Amino acid sequence: MGDVIWGNGSNTLSASSFVLNVTHRKNGNRDDYSDMEKITVTSVDLPGMPRNKDDWTEESLRACVVDAFLKCEVERRDESGTIMGKISHSGAGGY
Amino acid sequence: MAHATDKGKYFKDSTECRITLKEIFCGITNPVLQIYEAVGRMFPDHSVSLAREFQYDYSQAVIRIHEKGRSVPVHKDNVKYEGREYDVSSIDHQLSCVLHLQESESGGDLVLYNRSWKKDDEQFRNIDFGYSRNLTESSQSYRAPNLEAGDLVIINPIYYHEVTRIIGDVPRITLGMFLGFYSQKRKIVAWA
Numbered sequence: 001m002g003d004v005i006w007g008n009g010s011n012t013l014s015a016s017s018f019v020l021n022v023t024h025r026k027n028g029n030r031d032d033y034s035d036m037e038k039i040t041v042t043s044v045d046l047p048g049m050p051r052n053k054d055d056w057t058e059e060s061l062r063a064c065v066v067d068a069f070l071k072c073e074v075e076r077r078d079e080s081g082t083i084m085g086k087i088s089h090s091g092a093g094g095y
Numbered sequence: 096m097a098h099a100t101d102k103g104k105y106f107k108d109s110t111e112c113r114i115t116l117k118e119i120f121c122g123i124t125n126p127v128l129q130i131y132e133a134v135g136r137m138f139p140d141h142s143v144s145l146a147r148e149f150q151y152d153y154s155q156a157v158i159r160i161h162e163k164g165r166s167v168p169v170h171k172d173n174v175k176y177e178g179r180e181y182d183v184s185s186i187d188h189q190l191s192c193v194l195h196l197q198e199s200e201s202g203g204d205l206v207l208y209n210r211s212w213k214k215d216d217e218q219f220r221n222i223d224f225g226y227s228r229n230l231t232e233s234s235q236s237y238r239a240p241n242l243e244a245g246d247l248v249i250i251n252p253i254y255y256h257e258v259t260r261i262i263g264d265v266p267r268i269t270l271g272m273f274l275g276f277y278s279q280k281r282k283i284v285a286w287a
Contacts, residue, residue: 008218048179069220
């Protein structure tokens with residue numbers, strides 16, 4: 001199992017990247033994560049967000065991630081320190 | 096993958112669920128239909144039907160069996176936020192409808208808080224389900240008293256609610272569904 005972090009999305013940086021305000025970290029994560037991490041999305045499972053990467057826009061990403069509570073399954077960090085990972089809506093509030 | 100985004104799996108599971116419910120209620124009046132009739136009497140100028148999307152029926156109901164020690168944390172239900180992939184997210188208003196089939200010996204109480212969900216509340220989310228108790232600790236609350244098998248509880252699920260811990264060996268069993276209101280069309284659709 002890879003590292004997992006959770007938190008609320010804040011501003012978007014592009015059609016596939018945004019800032020995550022990290023609130024929870026999985027016990028046993030191999031790496032450390034700061035309270036604010038830049039994320040590049042490799043794949044998504046988010047209500048309202050197209051599965052096909054070609055259909056992503058900054059607008060659609062903003063509508064789906066800003067303030068939303070998200071789970072990030074970390075794949076790796078790139079050379080600039082940005083996390084590459086899968087983003088999903090974490091559990092559900094009531095569904 | 097969650098049902099929230101995997102519609103194909105949701106509608107496939109809904110078909111299987113419909114067959115299971117039919118088997119469970121074989122030989123007696125299906126309580127789902129009785130609920131539709133009761134809701135129709137409450138809103139006589141609205142039609143009441145199972146929600147459909149293209150040719151697919153939504154799930155009629157969900158039966159929940161909560162056993163000893165289980166509780167349901169503070170949460171809200173809001174299809175307009177968490178079910179954006181689905182046509183029912185275009186409703187104007189949502190109600191939650193729960194038929195009590197069996198009560199636990201103790202506990203298992205519904206507690207409703209006088210606080211409705213706002214998007215900013217997402218910072219209080221639990222990792223897996225629901226919200227931190229800190230969110231509702233200063234809100235007035237109402238505990239539904241003395242519920243019995245056969246009671247139908249209807250709430251506005253955008254207000255935070257929870258089910259307290261089940262005590263004793265008898266499980267709490269409920270049949271639940273949501274009602275969605277289309278105000279202009281005077282139409283109510285049900286789904287679970």
